[in-house]
Amino acid sequence: MDSFQETIFKLKRYWSDRGAIIQEPYDIEVGAGTMAPETFLRVLGTKPYRVAYVQPSRRPADGRYGENPNRLYKHQQLQVILKPSPDDVLDQYLGSIEAIGIDLKKHDIKFEEDNWEAPTLGAWGIGWQVMLDGLEITQFTYFQQCGGFDLDLVPAELTYGLERISAFLQGVDSVYDIEWAPGVKYAQVRFVDEVQSSVYNFEMADIDRLRRLFDEHEAECKRLLGLYDEKSPGKFRFPVLPAYEQVLKCSHLFNLLDSRGAISVTERVGVIKRVRDLAVGTAKIWADQQA
Amino acid sequence: MNLLLEIGTEEIPHWMIPGALKQLSSLDLMGATPLVDATPRRLVVRAQALPERTPDETQIVKGPPVSAGERAAAGFAKKQGVDLSAMTIAGEYYELRRNVPGRRAAEILAETLPAAIVGIQWPKTMYWTGKNGPRFIRPIRWIVALLGDEVIPFEIAGVRSGNITRGHRQLGSSSIPVTIENYESELRKNFVILSSHERRHKIETEASALGAKIDPDLLGTLTFITEYPAAIRGEFDPAFLELPAEVLTTVMRHHQKHFSVEPAPGKLAPNFVAVMNTGGDPEGLVKRGNERVLKARFNDARFFWDMDQQKKLADRVADLAKVTFQAKLGSYLEKTERVIALVKELDGNQHAQRAALLAKTDLTTEMVKEFTELQGVVGGLYARAQGEPEPVWKAIYEHYQPVNMEDSIPETREGQIVSVADKLDTLRECFRIGMIPSGSKDPFALRRAAQGVVKILVEAKLPYDFYPLFAAPLTDFMLERVQYYFREVRGFKYDEVNAVMASSRGTLADVEARLTALAEVRPTENFEPLAASFKRIRNILKQAEFEADGALQERLLEPGEERDLYDAYQAVQAEIRGAGYRVALERIASLRPHVDRFFDKVLVNARDPEVRVNRLTLLSDLLTEFSTIADFSEIVTAGEQK
Numbered sequence: 001m002d003s004f005q006e007t008i009f010k011l012k013r014y015w016s017d018r019g020a021i022i023q024e025p026y027d028i029e030v031g032a033g034t035m036a037p038e039t040f041l042r043v044l045g046t047k048p049y050r051v052a053y054v055q056p057s058r059r060p061a062d063g064r065y066g067e068n069p070n071r072l073y074k075h076q077q078l079q080v081i082l083k084p085s086p087d088d089v090l091d092q093y094l095g096s097i098e099a100i101g102i103d104l105k106k107h108d109i110k111f112e113e114d115n116w117e118a119p120t121l122g123a124w125g126i127g128w129q130v131m132l133d134g135l136e137i138t139q140f141t142y143f144q145q146c147g148g149f150d151l152d153l154v155p156a157e158l159t160y161g162l163e164r165i166s167a168f169l170q171g172v173d174s175v176y177d178i179e180w181a182p183g184v185k186y187a188q189v190r191f192v193d194e195v196q197s198s199v200y201n202f203e204m205a206d207i208d209r210l211r212r213l214f215d216e217h218e219a220e221c222k223r224l225l226g227l228y229d230e231k232s233p234g235k236f237r238f239p240v241l242p243a244y245e246q247v248l249k250c251s252h253l254f255n256l257l258d259s260r261g262a263i264s265v266t267e268r269v270g271v272i273k274r275v276r277d278l279a280v281g282t283a284k285i286w287a288d289q290q291a
Numbered sequence: 292m293n294l295l296l297e298i299g300t301e302e303i304p305h306w307m308i309p310g311a312l313k314q315l316s317s318l319d320l321m322g323a324t325p326l327v328d329a330t331p332r333r334l335v336v337r338a339q340a341l342p343e344r345t346p347d348e349t350q351i352v353k354g355p356p357v358s359a360g361e362r363a364a365a366g367f368a369k370k371q372g373v374d375l376s377a378m379t380i381a382g383e384y385y386e387l388r389r390n391v392p393g394r395r396a397a398e399i400l401a402e403t404l405p406a407a408i409v410g411i412q413w414p415k416t417m418y419w420t421g422k423n424g425p426r427f428i429r430p431i432r433w434i435v436a437l438l439g440d441e442v443i444p445f446e447i448a449g450v451r452s453g454n455i456t457r458g459h460r461q462l463g464s465s466s467i468p469v470t471i472e473n474y475e476s477e478l479r480k481n482f483v484i485l486s487s488h489e490r491r492h493k494i495e496t497e498a499s500a501l502g503a504k505i506d507p508d509l510l511g512t513l514t515f516i517t518e519y520p521a522a523i524r525g526e527f528d529p530a531f532l533e534l535p536a537e538v539l540t541t542v543m544r545h546h547q548k549h550f551s552v553e554p555a556p557g558k559l560a561p562n563f564v565a566v567m568n569t570g571g572d573p574e575g576l577v578k579r580g581n582e583r584v585l586k587a588r589f590n591d592a593r594f595f596w597d598m599d600q601q602k603k604l605a606d607r608v609a610d611l612a613k614v615t616f617q618a619k620l621g622s623y624l625e626k627t628e629r630v631i632a633l634v635k636e637l638d639g640n641q642h643a644q645r646a647a648l649l650a651k652t653d654l655t656t657e658m659v660k661e662f663t664e665l666q667g668v669v670g671g672l673y674a675r676a677q678g679e680p681e682p683v684w685k686a687i688y689e690h691y692q693p694v695n696m697e698d699s700i701p702e703t704r705e706g707q708i709v710s711v712a713d714k715l716d717t718l719r720e721c722f723r724i725g726m727i728p729s730g731s732k733d734p735f736a737l738r739r740a741a742q743g744v745v746k747i748l749v750e751a752k753l754p755y756d757f758y759p760l761f762a763a764p765l766t767d768f769m770l771e772r773v774q775y776y777f778r779e780v781r782g783f784k785y786d787e788v789n790a791v792m793a794s795s796r797g798t799l800a801d802v803e804a805r806l807t808a809l810a811e812v813r814p815t816e817n818f819e820p821l822a823a824s825f826k827r828i829r830n831i832l833k834q835a836e837f838e839a840d841g842a843l844q845e846r847l848l849e850p851g852e853e854r855d856l857y858d859a860y861q862a863v864q865a866e867i868r869g870a871g872y873r874v875a876l877e878r879i880a881s882l883r884p885h886v887d888r889f890f891d892k893v894l895v896n897a898r899d900p901e902v903r904v905n906r907l908t909l910l911s912d913l914l915t916e917f918s919t920i921a922d923f924s925e926i927v928t929a930g931e932q933k
Contacts, residue, residue, distance in 0.1 A: 070591065084421070094461070106574060108572075112302075171583075261610075
């Protein structure tokens with residue numbers, strides 16, 4: 001039986017063998033692996049790219065003080081981007097499942113329609129959730145649009161839910177019982193994180209301050225975007241990545257506020273649009289720099 | 292020659308496959324009939340006895356007139372690239388008869404098939420080879436195209452047609468050369484059952500044998516998400532049976548695509564039947580996996596139930612301010628307030644008002660956030676658990692009903708009123724801000740809401756008059772839905788519905804009663820001729836631009852047919868007062884000989900203007916008086932139908 005980390009090693013090795021760069025997690029809070037620039041920005045433009053990375057992803061609304069066996073404030077995704085997607089992408093994907101020790105001839109695999117959309121990123125795609133014996137283990141998406149752009153090369157995005165897959169492989173009912181490393185349980189590594197993040201999120205976060213922070217990060221991003229000059233010969237020095245980091249900050253703050261019910265009905269659509277405008281703005285500049 | 296076309300794709304969403312097959316079944320195959328079938332990974336068209344080639348044809352090109360002389364003919368021949376001797380004379384003109392050889396079928400199909408395939412209409416398409424590449428439902432990965440022994444050569448999205456198919460993803464070979472004859476058996480050897488009919492039958496038989504309660508929708512879904520289906524039975528902890536059956540079956544059917552097992556109607560066993568896309572499960576791995584997922588789901592549901600009970604529905608009303616009804620229409624709290632007001636307007640009692648207050652509060656519960664399709668049902672179950680009176684919880688439970696025309700309407704009067712008020716509010720508000728359905732666009736499912744309202748008003752015989760309830764701008768839209776309901780759901784004829792609606796003042800239940808009477812009386816011998824006469828009366832009045840403003844004067848009636856009609860009219864009028872619609876219509880129909888004789892013998896356009904006005908008044912009274920049940924002039928009579 002493989003530990004959590006062993007399964008991750010195997011998946012990384014598998015994709016590394018197929019030409020993917022193995023990146024490390026992005027160092028700013030994100031809601032999903034898609035939001036890391038390695039996906040959000042790299043899928044734009046005409047340059048082929050293959051990358052795989054584990055991305056700790058925060059979903060404040062799913063915080064449960066470590067009490068729910070399946071729901072986490074922060075879970076780990078393995079994100080794979082294959083740009084452009086190879087013709088045998090689904091077979092390659094199934095190969096990765098075999099590589100972590102699942103004998104496909106003995107299990108039931110189904111690809112069930114599940115299209116993905118991220119309104120704050122101006123992004124959507126077509127795809128499936130991959131079901132293994134009734135368990136959703138991967139989200140598979142052919143990106144069609146990102147940052148408001150129709151994509152030149154259609155990337156395949158594979159998002160593995162690592163806790164679920166490990167719980168399945170190890171036959172445990174609670175993610176906290178997963179063996180992270182030999183002799184070390186998931187709970188020992190992450191339980192405190194779940195409790196404290198939930199406490200902060202639901203009890204102690206200062207909503208007014210979070211709002212101000214949102215405004216500040218938005219303002220900083222806007223200021224930067226306003227300084228870009230596409231005719232300038234030095235435009236490649238322009239800090240579009242730092243600008244995008246401000247978008248990520250806004251997005252996470254929005255999620256925090258939203259999970260507290262602090263965003264009213266009428267406000268919600270507007271706030272999503274504010275984040276999307278920033279995301280689309282940075283995507284434009286990135287694309288222009290790459291062109 | 293026989294044809295085989297297989298479009299090999301990545302997994303197509305199950306619900307789109309029947310629509311695609313329908314389109315493929317009208318594919319133009321040079322006169323041959325396409326036989327279609329599909330699995331999630333292949334759309335297949337087969338046909339028999341295609342012609343090998345199209346027949347040779349003679350093309351006739353008309354040349355100059357003979358009178359223009361041989362030089363003109365020679366010039367023409369040169370232009371056509373032939374010798375003058377090839378020209379013939381037909382009447383007064385030269386002409387060139389040219390033999391055009393027929394084309395080979397394979398050649399023609401190679402040109403037409405790619406466009407036909409890419410031309411299939413899907414609800415949503417994607418591109419995969421790059422921004423300007425072809426669009427399809429999912430990437431096309433292989434194509435088999437055979438005419439007899441020969442490959443029909445073409446290419447779509449870089450994929451060349453050939454004779455190589457693929458088997459089941461995990462169990463079969465990924466490269467199988469086939470002929471038309473062995474295609475289906477080769478697929479079977481590679482763990483693909485091509486016939487969707489056979490897959491459906493296999494699932495149904497195996498699942499039934501395992502005790503599954505067969506749900507036809509789920510059966511259809513499973514047929515098109517499997518290539519090689521097999522059913523297995525699993526178990527869950529009987530302790531979960533404490534949860535409401537609605538929750539358990541929703542988790543099983545909608546989330547896990549399992550059949551439930553019901554030894555007696557409404558009674559669940561702690562079992563489920565799953566359908567795999569693989570041959571078997573000898574080690575029980577698939578069974579165990581599914582059991583673990585189901586257990587986690589049920590645990591979630593129990594957790595949601597317990598957590599939701601910590602805050603009563605009544606204490607959740609204020610939270611509705613944070614739930615969007617529609618961006619421009621504000622929150623569910625505002626909607627709730629409007630619906631309560633409507634319930635009061637509809638004379639809903641205290642229970643109905645209470646139900647309206649609580650109806651949407653389950654949207655704030657964890658259970659409904661997870662199982663959205665259980666909205667209403669969860670509210671009703673919670674209300675019951677929290678001690679709300681039966682009429683209240685039942686009304687909440689059933690206030691989304693009917694969800695379609697096959698669904699039944701709410702059973703309780705309170706439920707009916709809350710359901711009508713909820714849907715009516717949605718309709719009024721959406722129309723107010725211009726969100727009006729057009730063509731296939733109806734994002735808020737307003738047609739369905741309207742249809743539901745109509746069904747409830749009719750079938751529950753609710754005492755609300757149609758027009759005040761559906762004031763402008765809703766009127767026309769609702770009239771359409773009423774028409775649709777009586778025609779398509781209830782099977783009345785369109786002209787009967789027109790006739791009754793044209794004189795419609797009152798409730799829809801009354802419309803139904805009049806329609807029923809009309810449909811019964813219609814086949815009787817006097818009815819249609821009388822309808823024709825009424826149409827004639829209407830035309831006469833229209834031509835005369837007559838509008839009755841005075842009372843009929845008996846002294847001006849001429850003895851004979853005119854007096855006779857008047858007396859008959861008076862008699863019928865007295866007879867039908869207080870009579871049922873059926874009797875009334877029969878009596879009105881009995882006027883027919885009197886009307887006929889009147890038109891035969893009496894000149895409406897009398898010379899004496901006083902008499903003329905009086906006669907028009909008689910006809911007008913007759914028409915007005917007897918059009919309250921139905922406007923007979925709307926009836927299409929046998930003579931008109933030609």
